[in-house]
Amino acid sequence: MGKKPRRALVLGGSYAGLFAARVLTEQYDEVLIVDRDRLVGERGPRRGRPQGRHINAMHVRGLQVTEELFPGFVDGLVADGCPTGDYAGSCRWFFNGQPLVREDIGYIAVPATAPLMERHLRERVERLPRVRFVERHDIVGLEATPDHSRITGARLADLDDDRREVVIEADLVVDATGRGSRTPAMLKRFGYGTVPEERIKINLGYVTQHYELDDDPWRGDLAIIPVAYPGSPRGAIFTQTDHGRVELTTYGLLGDHPPTDQEGFYEFVRSLAIPDIADALKTARPVDDPVPFHYPVTLRRRYERMSRLPAGLVVTGDAVTSFNPVYAQGMTVAAISALTLRRHLRPAGEPDPATYFRDLARDCIDAPWEMTTTVDLNFPDVPGNRSLKMRMVQRYLRLVQVAATRDPKVTTAYLRAAGMVDTPQSLMRPAVLWRVLRGAFTRPAAAPPRQPALARTR
Numbered sequence: 001m002g003k004k005p006r007r008a009l010v011l012g013g014s015y016a017g018l019f020a021a022r023v024l025t026e027q028y029d030e031v032l033i034v035d036r037d038r039l040v041g042e043r044g045p046r047r048g049r050p051q052g053r054h055i056n057a058m059h060v061r062g063l064q065v066t067e068e069l070f071p072g073f074v075d076g077l078v079a080d081g082c083p084t085g086d087y088a089g090s091c092r093w094f095f096n097g098q099p100l101v102r103e104d105i106g107y108i109a110v111p112a113t114a115p116l117m118e119r120h121l122r123e124r125v126e127r128l129p130r131v132r133f134v135e136r137h138d139i140v141g142l143e144a145t146p147d148h149s150r151i152t153g154a155r156l157a158d159l160d161d162d163r164r165e166v167v168i169e170a171d172l173v174v175d176a177t178g179r180g181s182r183t184p185a186m187l188k189r190f191g192y193g194t195v196p197e198e199r200i201k202i203n204l205g206y207v208t209q210h211y212e213l214d215d216d217p218w219r220g221d222l223a224i225i226p227v228a229y230p231g232s233p234r235g236a237i238f239t240q241t242d243h244g245r246v247e248l249t250t251y252g253l254l255g256d257h258p259p260t261d262q263e264g265f266y267e268f269v270r271s272l273a274i275p276d277i278a279d280a281l282k283t284a285r286p287v288d289d290p291v292p293f294h295y296p297v298t299l300r301r302r303y304e305r306m307s308r309l310p311a312g313l314v315v316t317g318d319a320v321t322s323f324n325p326v327y328a329q330g331m332t333v334a335a336i337s338a339l340t341l342r343r344h345l346r347p348a349g350e351p352d353p354a355t356y357f358r359d360l361a362r363d364c365i366d367a368p369w370e371m372t373t374t375v376d377l378n379f380p381d382v383p384g385n386r387s388l389k390m391r392m393v394q395r396y397l398r399l400v401q402v403a404a405t406r407d408p409k410v411t412t413a414y415l416r417a418a419g420m421v422d423t424p425q426s427l428m429r430p431a432v433l434w435r436v437l438r439g440a441f442t443r444p445a446a447a448p449p450r451q452p453a454l455a456r457t458r
């Protein structure tokens with residue numbers, strides 16, 4: 001008798017599920033990916049991934065990990081019509097309404113649309129020999145041993161067969177079903193208590209629209225990105241993506257959401273802290289209607305604080321932490337989480353949930369969560385506790401942003417931290433600290449250039 005093949009079951013076939021599947025194929029004989037959507041061959045936005053109709057930016061670190069796990073990924077996007085540029089030097093970043101100094105930092109940016117990037121990733125996973133997709137199945141629950149000490153699989157409802165229920169057994173279940181994950185409810189039912197959560201109410205509204213342009217607002221750049229700040233809690237990301245598609249996502253915090261009627265939407269764009277995007281839209285032709293998305297609250301599930309967890313189950317991606325999408329961290333965190341999972345698969349072939357969640361929190365989530373929570377709580381009306389340490393960091397970040405409008409070395413340090421190549425703590429290194437203080441407290445040699453006549457400084 002041969003050994004029973006070992007099976008891993010991935011719940012959710014979006015970014016986190018695809019990355020997890022990739023590393024699971026190194027240890028498991030069979031990797032099944034379940035999703036309620038049709039995935040294979042899908043080219044457009046889909047119901048289960050709300051990001052599909054909105055802006056898609058992957059940070060430097062996310063692209064690095066994707067390349068490590070799927071060599072040639074970026075080349076594939078470029079061959080499919082994606083423009084590329086420098087993550088810092090090709091993007092016109094504005095903080096507090098002021099342009100950051102333009103400086104190439106040697107890291108690539110690839111502004112692909114969300115469905116295109118997801119399709120490229122999925123096609124790479126499809127080609128892995130041990131992977132099989134189980135599409136159009138709703139995951140309705142987890143299966144466990146009678147004493148609930150081990151998760152043994154999942155119960156699914158077949159959406160194309162009158163919700164006929166099937167159970168898929170597995171040696172390891174990986175929950176990557178996004179922020180609506182049912183694992184907390186299942187753990188409660190199995191007697192493990194409540195998963196502690198942290199939430200920040202930001203009441204964010206997105207609206208996205210695509211255009212044809214006659215004029216060239218880019219002048220060799222990829223994107224124009226005015227970031228919302230307390231003085232103007234409205235922001236936007238205006239970018240060219242694959243095949244010349246021009247995408248604009250605008251957003252407002254604390255209920256100040258962009259309208260979805262055309263004139264109201266343009267009015268919102270005109271109210272941004274910089275005029276560049278409104279100027280570019282003067283002769284633009286919309287190719288679709290403005291599409292909204294409401295994101296009320298960020299959410300972090302603290303599995304690492306659970307006193308007990310069942311064997312045979314781990315969770316990843318947005319199912320653990322759903323970040324404010326404005327900061328574009330979710331896909332990068334999903335990618336680096338797969339590296340943590342891979343490390344935990346190695347010693348025993350199966351992760352120990354307690355140490356997996358501890359390392360996931362420490363290595364993948366703590367830094368981006370703290371960074372964005374600090375920035376979100378800089379908006380006075382966002383409810384939450386602001387410790388003395390946080391208030392000091394907020395002040396320091398403000399100085400970093402001012403200095404980054406004047407000193408290219410500070411811009412580089414700031415965007416390396418934002419791109420998750422370096423930790424936020426790297427901004428406190430003496431060489432950066434000194435430049436931040438010098439840059440923030442000395443007057444600029446000349447006033448920042450007026451928009452839209454923004455000159456590149458390199």
Ligand SMILES: Cc1cc2nc3c(=O)[nH]c(=O)nc-3n(C[C@H](O)[C@H](O)[C@H](O)COP(=O)(O)OP(=O)(O)OC[C@H]3O[C@@H](n4cnc5c(N)ncnc54)[C@H](O)[C@@H]3O)c2cc1C
Nearest residue numbers: 012014015016036048057139177178317318325328330331
């Ligand atoms: C509007 C918006 C904009 C964003 N912009 C960015 C960005 O620019 N950059 C970035 O890095 N991140 C961004 N994000 C976050 C990013 O989309 C996620 O972090 C990323 O997709 C990884 O999430 P995930 O795979 O964990 O979950 P999701 O992408 O939410 O996928 C969950 C999957 O599970 C499936 N599923 C869920 N429940 C069930 C069920 N019961 N049965 C069967 N299938 C189920 C869904 O169909 C889906 O395929 C954005 C998010 C939103 C909402």
